[in-house]
Amino acid sequence: MAKKKTTKKKTTRKKASAGKRIAPRREKRGLSADEVRLDTGDRQTAPLVAEVESAGGTAIGAYREPLSGRPILLASLPIAAVQPTPFQRDLSPTHTKRLAQKIEESGSFLDPLIVIRGEDGGLWTPNGRHRLAAAKVLGLRQVTALVSSDEDLAFRILALNTEKAHNLKDRSLEVIRMARSLAKRSPRTKESSFAAQFEDASLITLGIVYEQNKRFAGGAYGPFLKKVDRFSNSALPASLRQREGFAARLVAIDAEVKRIIEALQQRGFKSPYLRTYVVARINPVRFHRAKKGDAKPPMTTAAALTRMIASAKKFDATSVKQTDLALVAAVSGGGEE
Numbered sequence: 001m002a003k004k005k006t007t008k009k010k011t012t013r014k015k016a017s018a019g020k021r022i023a024p025r026r027e028k029r030g031l032s033a034d035e036v037r038l039d040t041g042d043r044q045t046a047p048l049v050a051e052v053e054s055a056g057g058t059a060i061g062a063y064r065e066p067l068s069g070r071p072i073l074l075a076s077l078p079i080a081a082v083q084p085t086p087f088q089r090d091l092s093p094t095h096t097k098r099l100a101q102k103i104e105e106s107g108s109f110l111d112p113l114i115v116i117r118g119e120d121g122g123l124w125t126p127n128g129r130h131r132l133a134a135a136k137v138l139g140l141r142q143v144t145a146l147v148s149s150d151e152d153l154a155f156r157i158l159a160l161n162t163e164k165a166h167n168l169k170d171r172s173l174e175v176i177r178m179a180r181s182l183a184k185r186s187p188r189t190k191e192s193s194f195a196a197q198f199e200d201a202s203l204i205t206l207g208i209v210y211e212q213n214k215r216f217a218g219g220a221y222g223p224f225l226k227k228v229d230r231f232s233n234s235a236l237p238a239s240l241r242q243r244e245g246f247a248a249r250l251v252a253i254d255a256e257v258k259r260i261i262e263a264l265q266q267r268g269f270k271s272p273y274l275r276t277y278v279v280a281r282i283n284p285v286r287f288h289r290a291k292k293g294d295a296k297p298p299m300t301t302a303a304a305l306t307r308m309i310a311s312a313k314k315f316d317a318t319s320v321k322q323t324d325l326a327l328v329a330a331v332s333g334g335g336e337e
Helices: 046-054 093-106 129-138 153-160 168-185 191-198 201-212 218-228 236-266 274-282 301-313 322-331
Strands: 058-064 071-078 082-084 113-117 123-127 142-148
Touching: 046 058, 046 071, 046 142, 071 113, 082 129, 093 129, 113 153, 123 129, 123 142, 123 153, 129 142, 153 168, 153 191, 168 191, 168 201, 168 218, 168 236, 191 201, 191 236, 201 218, 201 236, 218 236, 218 274, 218 301, 236 274, 236 301, 274 301, 274 322
Parallel strands: 082 123, 113 142
Antiparallel strands: 058 071, 071 142, 113 123
């Protein structure tokens, strides 16, 4: 009887690491504990100590910021000595009142303000406006602050401000105020050099409109502008003049949109998505799908605005159906700002 040949079934074992991407180890950055330590009498902190004392405050301690190594002074400052930067968002009385109430309930003012030297020689807080206002509501004499010698920090720190969520109007107004300040400070610098501070080119254009009309429905035009608006390589003052022209044309477009909305309302349309629908219909780049990594816009901002107002002027309100608005409502992420 022939011996039955047995074959071993081959099995494949997957290694534990198979199919998994191992993230590369990030190189350690920054200072060690010993390097962070700094004395208030150190020559690096002496100018900061002098400024604090001249403002009526007192130095409490000092350290080197662990990422950049720049000296930071922990100080107590008189309330009256600190002002918010002139290009910050508008103060929210509701948020200030709520913040003051929570600080009162906790019995502690724990978050120091960030303070730098302002252009007028005073002390500015680019991060802490509502905390400063809440301290005034509570009647505090002094506030604690982290004082930095890096004056440019005022233009970079706003992106880190999560004290109160920014809406489109707040962010746009901050950006245009920063842009106007930087245009005076660095008139020969290209607008594109400040891309990190401004985050998005469309915010500058919208900011100009919001300066004129705080009730402008910027949320309806934001998606359109994001597709065509890019940072300019012109000097910032020249770029701002060009954007003022863009803003004026955007206001003219919105006037046409309001006219169309009124015509639709007269036909019985009452949807809260009327503006969203109309702006989408006249948007010349609404079907454009940007490719990943593609920085070039489908057309220039000027060309897009020209086409948009032409479409608005010839818009036929009688062609709109209720089903069209129902579709907009279904795909919309929410109402307008």
